[in-house]
Amino acid sequence: MTLPDAYVLRLSGITKRFGPLVANDAISFELKRGEVIALLGENGAGKTTLMNILFGHYVADEGTVEVMGKKLAPGDPRAALDAGVGMVHQHFTLAENMTVLENIALGTQSPWKIRLDRVAARRRIGKLSSDFGLALDPDATVASLSVGERQRVEILKALYRDARILILDEPTAVLTPSETDALFRTLKLLVAQGLSIIFISHKLHEVMAVSDRVLVLRAGRLAGERATEGSSRSELAALMVGQHVASPTVGEPKTGSVLLELKNVSTSGQGSSTRLDDVSLVLRAGEITGLAGVSGNGQATLAALIAGTLKPSSGQMAISGAQVADWTPRAALSRGIGRIPEDRHAVGTIGDMSVTENVISERYGTPRFSRRGFLDWRAARNFAEEIIRDYDVKCPSPEARIRLLSGGNMQKLILGRALDADPVIILANQPTRGLDVGAVAFVHRRLLEARERGAAILLISEDLEEVLTLSDRILVMSKGRLSSPSKRGERSIRELGELMAGQGEAA
Amino acid sequence: MRLEPKPAPSLGVTLLFPVVAIAATLVFASLLVLAAGASPFSVFYLVAKGAAGSQFAILETLTRATPLIFTGLAVAVAFRAKLWNIGAEAQLYIGGVVTVVLGTGALPLPAIVLVPLILVASMVAGALLLAGPAVLKTRFGVDEVVTTLLLNFIVVLFVSMLLEGVLKDPMGLGWPQSQRVIADAQLPRLIQGKRLHFGFVIAVVAAVVTWVIMKKTVLGYEMRAVGHNPEAARFAGIPVNRVLMKTALLSGGLAALAGFSEVAGLKGNLTLDLSPGYGYTGIVVAMLAMLNPLGVIAAAIFVAGIFVGADAMSRTAGVPSYIAQVMVATALLTMVTAILLTRYRVRWK
Incomplete structure (x- = not known):
């Protein structure tokens, strides 16, 4: 059955270094016609780098990419497109002020042709959308579309260019559950037409739902390959996480007085931030409070409130019992709040300064x-x-x-x-994202030392394991609301997962 | 072709870039000189001689450099904080207006009081002129490139109105010019009988003070932080909007000094040709200086030298003095490219 030409894509020995960091280390795999491969791995495992090499955004230091048996010129997205590779990026690349049709047809015609052949383009888009369940109005401007609809435009864009291989980078990170279901239905239709799909994710249940085969990346290496059927979630999780360093020993908390209290705080949700809905939260001295949740459910908004970069529309905050009136970063600092921001490059540091x-x-x-x-x-x-x-x-x-x-x-x-x-309150937002194991252990140790010292710590993390290991109390955030707190070990991972998905009890 | 970031180059390499930029400029300019039917070497020799070949030439170059130091500083300070002040021309003219309003006899004060008073008053006027666009930017997100650029035309037309109206010199034979400033409001000449005036000293002092502000003070630190990464600056508790306002006040004040020094030191009265685009040329000066306030002095003298030298050259060699504009523009383009290459490496594939 496995004829050699059944492989539409073959990566062999891909290695990419960024300075001392090896982002991809001799990675090889093949993709068959009509197959869905899931590329699974933690943040920073090298998934996106690998796909950027495949798509020609980066040039690999070693190794080759073959599409349909032909070697792909490295570092040339145009060659990848021409060879039938389409990519849907995590952050969409659409011109918001143009219509769906214009966005899709953009760049497909010779630039010397002045007029866009709208009739042919419209016919083609109409057929593709009905074939694959990607309902869209071709004349709507992209700015008026929801996130899920924009993603459909991206997929149509790739299909319009005759993509035979579709790469989806964390496609569900921005989707609601029903949009996710619709996406999965579309993927099934695409595969039925003989397309091959690479699905990048770090969410196990999605990987189990859509893929035929799972490749697990860890710290730049291919840590394992499994057929989805017959493998278990726990097996994949173990492969993905690998040998964690010995978990830090966490003693009993010496819980003290309430250092920070948020009472019925809501935000207006202007701009892109998720709005907070009547959030109440208490941080006590000598305790780590872990905040788990799927990205984009309001954690960033809560962090901005405590860091002082955002003002609430209603509700109160008290620090050591005293009401807070001015919500500015400077006021937060002067009240003894130590802040570790989520994005160390864009917010935590000023790159061009010493x-x-x-x-x-x-x-x-x-x-x-x-x-x-x-x-x-x-x-x-x-x-x-x-x-x-x-x-x-x-x-x-x-x-x-x-x-x-x-x-x-x-x-x-x-x-x-x-x-x-010596902050009395510490806000640690994704403090170990993308770090290597040694640095992760270092950060954890320092946070635990601060806890011993009597600081109140709010640990916000998408890494559930990190939250479970370090936190004395755990809260779950979903759609801008907080769950009730649970003590260490009180809720099972499954219960936490349900809370993260917005099911279970409402706070 | 793509750009990849690379580590900062050493100081030696950094200082090499203006040299490379000037060399590339000379090569390009020689092509034009050849096209004009003259020998590049004799033309460049004449430019150099006209700029620095005699005491007269040197003094003339320094005189021409004086307003460029002020406008160059104004631009350097603003661009450091990524406040794109394209309006130094307008701020210069406002400085000139204040100088003639206060300096033509309205205030009978001794020179030792009057000159500093006018200096400060013109700085305040220039500062306030840039404060408008800065408020629009920080409050409403209005692009300051557009507002400051358009203010240039508004202010120049406003000055034209003043010179045809309230500020018109009754003894001026109908020319649109103001009365002359009184002796007590004038800046002294540095050498008796020559054109170089005390404004040059003020310019150099201003450059040193600006350098100290940028390198040594809290404000300079805040300005650089806001310029490099406003989001991170805000997170760290730096009051970004307030810093931008202070930057605007400083920048506008410095540019206004150019107008003050030209009127009180050189021209003696306000006319519509007070500035042949010193405000815009200040952008070139600041970029050539890589936004370093001390570098602004050197860059201003270089640019002034090209203009003065080209004037002298065109009188003898018959090549139009427009070549100076081309040379300055080419120097700017090569310099901007060179700065890009200090921070990024070009990959052709």
Whole structure:
């Protein structure tokens, strides 16, 4: 049965390095006609890098990509498109002010042709949408579409270009459950037509639902390959997570007084943030409160509130019993809130400034670092050296641009900046995302030390295992609402999962 | 072709870029000179001689550099915080207006009081002029490139109205020009009988002070942080909008000093040709200086030298002095490209 030409795609020995980091290490696999492969792995395992190589966004250091038996020119998205590879990115690449039809036809015609052949394009789009259950109005502007509809435009765009291989990068991350179901139905229709699909995800249940075969990536390597039928979720999870470092020993909490209290807080949900709906939360001294949930359910909004970058539309916050009136980052800092932001590149650091300039960014105005409007660069540099030493940061010098540091070292620096001020409340938002195991253990140890010291810690993480290991109490956030808290070990993983999916009790 | 980020180059390499930019400029300009039917070497020799070949030439170059230092500083400060002030031309003219309003006899004060008073007043006026676009930007997200650029035309037309109206010199034989500033409001000449005036000293001091602000003070740190990454700056508790306002006030004030110094130091009165585009050329100066306030002095002298030298050259060699505009523009383009190459590496495949 396995004729050689049944393979539509063959990756052999793909290796890609970014400086010292090996993002992909000799990865090889094949994709058959009409097959759905799931590429499973944690954040930072190298899934997206691999697909970017396949699609020509990156050039692999070693290895080759063959499509339909022909070698693909590296580093050329146009060649990948021409060979029949279509990709639906996690972040859509659509022109919002143009119509669905224009977006789909964009770039398919020779630029020398002035007029777009709308009649033919419309006919073709109409046929594709009805064949594959991708209902869309071709004349609607993309700006007026929902996220799920935009994704359909992306899929149609790929199909319009005669894609035979479709790559979907975390396609369900932004979808509601019913949109997800519709997507899965479409994928089944596509496969029935002989298309092959690579489905990138870190959600086990989706992988089980759609794929024929699962490839598990871990730290840049292919950790295992299983036929979906006959493999279990727990088996795949073990492959994905690998040998975790010995879990830190977490002693009994020495719970103290209430340090932070949110009472019936709601936000207006302007812009892109998920709105919070009547959230109440208590953080106690000496305790880690873990907040689990699927990304985009309001965790970022809650973090912004506590960090001081967002004001609520209603509700109150009290710190150590005192009402908070001014919600600004500066006020949060002065009240002893230490903050580890979710995005260390865009929010946590200023890439083109030095390590020294970055470590003082939250406290440059204090007498320690400035007098009468002048900065004390010597004190700043000493402070940077102190953090570099105490937090084991590997960097060329305090004068180096922080952009040049690896993610783990950047995170240690942010951790040092936040913890050095002996904060009474610590907001740790995805503190270990994308870090290697050693750095993860380091961050966990420091957070536990702060807990011993009597700080109240809010740990927000999409990594359920991290939440389960570290937290004394666990809350689940879903659609902008918080579940009731549960003590360590009180709820099973399944119960937590149901809460994350928005089922079960409402808070 | 694509760009990939790379580590920062050493200081030596960084200083090499203006040199490379100038060399590339000369090569390009020689092609045009050849097209004009002259020898590039003699033309460049004449430009150099006209810019620095005699005491007169050097003093003339420094005189021409003075307003460019002010507008270059104004642009450098604003661009550092990514506040795109394209309106130095307007701020310059406002500085000139304030100088003639206060300096033509309205205030009978001794020079030691009057000159600093006018200096400060013109700075305030320039600062307030840029405060408008800055408020629109921070409050309502209005693009300051558009507002500051368009303000240039509004202000120049406003000055034209003043010169045909309330500020018109009754003894001016009908020309649109203001009265001359009184002796106590004038900046002294540095050398008796030459055109170089005290404004040049003020410009150099302004550059040093600006450098200190950018490197040593809390405000300079905040401005750089806001310019590099406003979101991270906001998260760290830096009051981004307030910093942008302070930047606007500083930048507008510096640009207005150009108008003050030209009127009180050189021209003596306000006319519509007070500035042959010093506000715009300030952008070139700031970019050539890589936004470094001390570099602005050198860049301003370089640009002024090309203009002064080209004027002298065109009188003898017959090549139009427009070649100076081409050279300055080419220098800017090569410099911007060179700065890009310090931070990114080009991959052709």
